[in-house]
Structure formats: structure tokens, C-alpha cells
Amino acid sequence: MPRRTKAEAEATREALLDAAEEVFYDNGVARTSLEQIARHAGMTRGAVYWHFKNKADLFHALLDRVRMPFEEMMDEVRDTTDVDSPLETLRLACLNGLTRIEQPKSRRIHAILLHRCEFFSDINPLEMQNRLVEECQAGMREQFRYAHELGLLKPHLSPDTASRLLQATLGGLIHDWLRNPERFSLQEEGREVVNTLFRLMRYEP
Amino acid sequence: MPRRTKAEAEATREALLDAAEEVFYDNGVARTSLEQIARHAGMTRGAVYWHFKNKADLFHALLDRVRMPFEEMMDEVRDTTDVDSPLETLRLACLNGLTRIEQPKSRRIHAILLHRCEFFSDINPLEMQNRLVEECQAGMREQFRYAHELGLLKPHLSPDTASRLLQATLGGLIHDWLRNPERFSLQEEGREVVNTLFRLMRYEP
DNA sequence: TGCAGTTTACATTCATGTATGTATGCTTGT
DNA sequence: ACAAGCATACATACATGAATGTAAACTGCA
Numbered sequence: 001m002p003r004r005t006k007a008e009a010e011a012t013r014e015a016l017l018d019a020a021e022e023v024f025y026d027n028g029v030a031r032t033s034l035e036q037i038a039r040h041a042g043m044t045r046g047a048v049y050w051h052f053k054n055k056a057d058l059f060h061a062l063l064d065r066v067r068m069p070f071e072e073m074m075d076e077v078r079d080t081t082d083v084d085s086p087l088e089t090l091r092l093a094c095l096n097g098l099t100r101i102e103q104p105k106s107r108r109i110h111a112i113l114l115h116r117c118e119f120f121s122d123i124n125p126l127e128m129q130n131r132l133v134e135e136c137q138a139g140m141r142e143q144f145r146y147a148h149e150l151g152l153l154k155p156h157l158s159p160d161t162a163s164r165l166l167q168a169t170l171g172g173l174i175h176d177w178l179r180n181p182e183r184f185s186l187q188e189e190g191r192e193v194v195n196t197l198f199r200l201m202r203y204e205p
Numbered sequence: 206m207p208r209r210t211k212a213e214a215e216a217t218r219e220a221l222l223d224a225a226e227e228v229f230y231d232n233g234v235a236r237t238s239l240e241q242i243a244r245h246a247g248m249t250r251g252a253v254y255w256h257f258k259n260k261a262d263l264f265h266a267l268l269d270r271v272r273m274p275f276e277e278m279m280d281e282v283r284d285t286t287d288v289d290s291p292l293e294t295l296r297l298a299c300l301n302g303l304t305r306i307e308q309p310k311s312r313r314i315h316a317i318l319l320h321r322c323e324f325f326s327d328i329n330p331l332e333m334q335n336r337l338v339e340e341c342q343a344g345m346r347e348q349f350r351y352a353h354e355l356g357l358l359k360p361h362l363s364p365d366t367a368s369r370l371l372q373a374t375l376g377g378l379i380h381d382w383l384r385n386p387e388r389f390s391l392q393e394e395g396r397e398v399v400n401t402l403f404r405l406m407r408y409e410p
Numbered sequence: 411t412g413c414a415g416t417t418t419a420c421a422t423t424c425a426t427g428t429a430t431g432t433a434t435g436c437t438t439g440t
Numbered sequence: 441a442c443a444a445g446c447a448t449a450c451a452t453a454c455a456t457g458a459a460t461g462t463a464a465a466c467t468g469c470a
Binding site: 027028029030031115116117118119120125126129130133134154156157161162164165167168169170171172173175176179180183184189192193196197199200201 | 236334378
């Protein structure tokens with residue numbers, strides 16, 4: 001019995017994406033068939049092929065639902081708090097990122113992108129990861145340069161190295177946690193690591 | 206034309222593993238068929254099925270060729286240099302690790318494990334990664350505790366946090382680099398990041 | 411000659427894409 | 441206002457190709 005109205009159709013589209021997200025997360029992208037996804041959403045493959053061109057198209061649609069650019073996170077911090085130090089803004093944005101990635105939806109998507117998909121058809125997850133990372137890196141470097149000009153960084157700590165260090169640490173933290181969320185708490189140990197790193201980088205006479 | 210002697214058979218086994226390594230690296234594990242691997246080694250699937258039970262078995266054999274435990278790296282450093290500070294030993298071991306992972310063989314295997322395989326049949330790459338990481342983490346924590354007792358760590362920097370920080374940074378660095386080795390040099394920027402982190406953690410009156 | 415090593419041939423499974431069927435909603439002419 | 445006709449939103453059926461595993465045939469050393 002087909003859904004008819006526009007709203008209902010949109011609902012099944014979302015249901016299919018939700019289903020894909022869960023099944024991808026549980027079984028990996030390569031191992032899940034469109035049949036599995038459809039069944040998990042209470043539909044058949046016909047519905048999938050109606051809403052999406054193919055598996056790759058569905059995958060793109062999945063990622064589009066959760067993308068959160070770095071710059072927006074910085075802006076968000078600046079809007080909601082009144083710190084004027086770039087280092088503090090950056091630190092809060094990082095903590096913010098950790099919190100976001102704990103949300104089930106965001107967490108599943110990132111886990112899929114990082115650990116549960118290889119390249120297939122026209123999709124290269126490594127390129128996607130790279131885009132995210134480089135964008136993030138650029139934003140961080142800008143803040144660190146600003147902090148450097150203000151003399152807020154430890155002497156002999158170049159903005160470039162600082163941004164690479166933070167980038168690596170954050171990336172590693174998220175990788176590790178997504179790989180096994182039970183191993184440690186992002187909100188406790190994770191924040192502690194980030195705060196510690198900033199404390200080490202900040203110049204205090 | 207079948208290979209006959211034991212040595213020749215062993216050679217084709219290695220050739221098959223080499224082929225698998227390359228094709229897995231280029232196309233991902235899921236997307237490569239045993240046929241592709243065999244052809245790439247100048248053989249047919251029959252040879253593969255003679256030497257390995259199936260794809261999963263071949264995959265295990267691949268990983269077994271390059272495993273390098275953390276403890277051994279620490280021992281290696283202690284043997285070849287004469288530093289008595291745990292922090293220095295640790296730092297050198299890390300730099301050592303960066304150098305090792307640049308070797309084509311090691312680099313390909315790790316890239317496959319981190320970025321080019323999802324779970325399939327009885328294989329769960331995430332578990333394998335976890336084993337490596339936890340083992341490494343335990344070793345680092347031990348060294349940091351020792352350094353802490355000797356008063357070598359910055360005040361307010363707990364050994365646990367320090368080890369988590371280093372672990373995350375190293376992991377992130379390696380992830381980032383393996384994802385796109387052209388983006389930066391492990392030997393230059395990578396070492397610089399590690400050295401900087403140790404400089405920040407070390408206590409110097 | 412027997413057997414380790416390798417090829418070839420074959421049966422099976424399974425996912426994909428597409429074509430077709432169909433029921434419902436929407437629109438338009440009157 | 442209300443059918444007729446068309447578009448939408450699916451389900452079903454089928455054709456295809458690709459990968460797997462296995463069994464049987466082959467080949468040359470021992």
C-alpha cells in the first residue's frame with residue numbers, strides 16, 4: 001500500500017535514510033544490500049530506487065544530513081559566550097565538537113564515514129574526510145595565528161605546529177572514541193585531554 | 206605451469222600476499238575479488254584457494270606479516286641509544302614509529318587496516334585496531350607514570366592524561382598522514398608535532 | 411607412481427538495475 | 441462537483457553479472 005501525499009513520501013525517504021544509517025553502522029556499507037535497508041524500513045527495494053538513484057546516491061544523502069562545518073561551530077561559540085581570546089573560543093569550539101559527536105545521529109554518521117565504509121563506485125570516503133580535515137585545519141590555523149600575534153602562545157610554539165598538534169589530537173581522540181565508545185568517556189577523559197593540551201600551549205608568565 | 210618445489214610454492218604464497226596487499230590498498234578489501242588478486246600475482250584463483258582457506262584467512266595472513274608490538278619498539282630504543290629518561294625513550298620510540306610506518310609495506314598494511322576495510326565474515330578490523338591501541342596505551346602510561354615519579358612531567362599533568370594525549374596525537378597524526386601522504390611529511394611536520402608535544406609536557410624549571 | 415601444487419570447469423548464491431504492474435492522489439475540463 | 445486522465449509512490453518480477461566455493465583434471469617433481 002503506497003504512501004500517497006508529499007509529506008508521507010518525505011517521511012518514507014527519511015525512514016529509509018534512518019534505516020540505512022542503522023544498518024550501515026551495524027554491518028558496514030559494503031556488506032549491506034539495498035534489500036536489507038528497505039526491509040529494515042518496512043519497505044521494498046522499489047521505494048529505495050524511487051527516492052535514490054543507487055547506493056552511492058543514498059550514501060551521499062546520508063552524509064548531507066549531518067554535515068557541520070567548522071566555521072559555523074566557531075561562530076556559534078562566539079555568539080553564545082563572551083570570550084575575546086581566540087584560544088578560549090577555539091577551546092570551547094573543540095569541546096562543543098566533542099559534545100556534538102556524542103549525539104547518536106552524528107556519532108553513527110561519523111563512525112560510518114571513518115570506520116565502516118570503503119570506497120565504492122564514485123564514492124571515496126578518504127577524500128571526504130580530507131575535505132573536512134583541511135577545512136577544520138585552515139580554521140584552526142587562522143585562530144592560532146591570531147593568538148600568536150596577541151602573544152598568547154607559548155614561546156617557540158608556532159601557530160602552524162599548534163594547529164597541526166590540535167588537529168591530530170582531536171582527530172585521534174574522535175577516532176579512538178568512535179572505534180569503541182565504551183573505552184572512555186568523551187565528556188570526561190576527552191575534555192580533560194583537550195583542556196590539558198590548551199593549558200600546555202597557552203602562555204602564562 | 207605449476208610451481209613444484211617447496212620453495213617455489215612458498216614464493217607464490219608470498220607473491221599472492223604481495224598482490225593482495227597492493228590490490229587491497231588500491232581498491233579496498235570489499236571491492237577486490239580473489240580473482241583480481243590471483244591475476245595480479247600471475248596466478249588463478251585455484252592457487253589462492255590452495256594456500257588460503259578464503260578471503261578472511263588471506264587477510265589474517267596479510268596482517269601477520271607486519272605486526273610490530275609497542276614494547277619491542279621501546280626495547281629497541283633502549284638497546285640502540287643510551288638515554289636514561291623515560292620521556293626521552295618514549296619520544297624516540299614515537300619518532301621511530303613514525304619512521305617505520307613510512308616504509309611502503311608497513312604503510313600499506315596500516316592504511317588497509319585503518320581506511321580500506323570494513324568488517325566481513327569473522328573479521329572485525331575495529332577490534333584489531335583496539336588491541337593495538339590498548340597495548341600501546343598501556344605501555345605509554347607505564348612510562349609516563351615512571352616519568353611522573355621522577356618529577357619529569359609538568360605539574361598538574363597526570364600520567365594518565367599525558368598518555369591519553371600522546372596516544373590521541375600519534376593516532377591522529379598517523380590517520381591523517383595515511384589518508385593522504387602528500388598532504389604533509391611525517392618526517393618533518395610529523396616529528397615536529399611529536400617533539401613539540403614532548404617539549405610542552407616536560408617539566409623544566 | 412603418487413602427491414603437492416595449480417588450472418579449469420561448474421554450480422550456487424546474491425546484489426544490482428530495470429521493467430513492469432498497480433493503487434492512490436492530484437488536476438483539469440465541464 | 442465530479443469524473444477522466446495523468447503523475448506519484450511504491451511493489452513485484454526478471455535479467456544480468458559477478459563472486460564464491462568446490463570438484464575434477466592436469467602437471468611435473470620426488
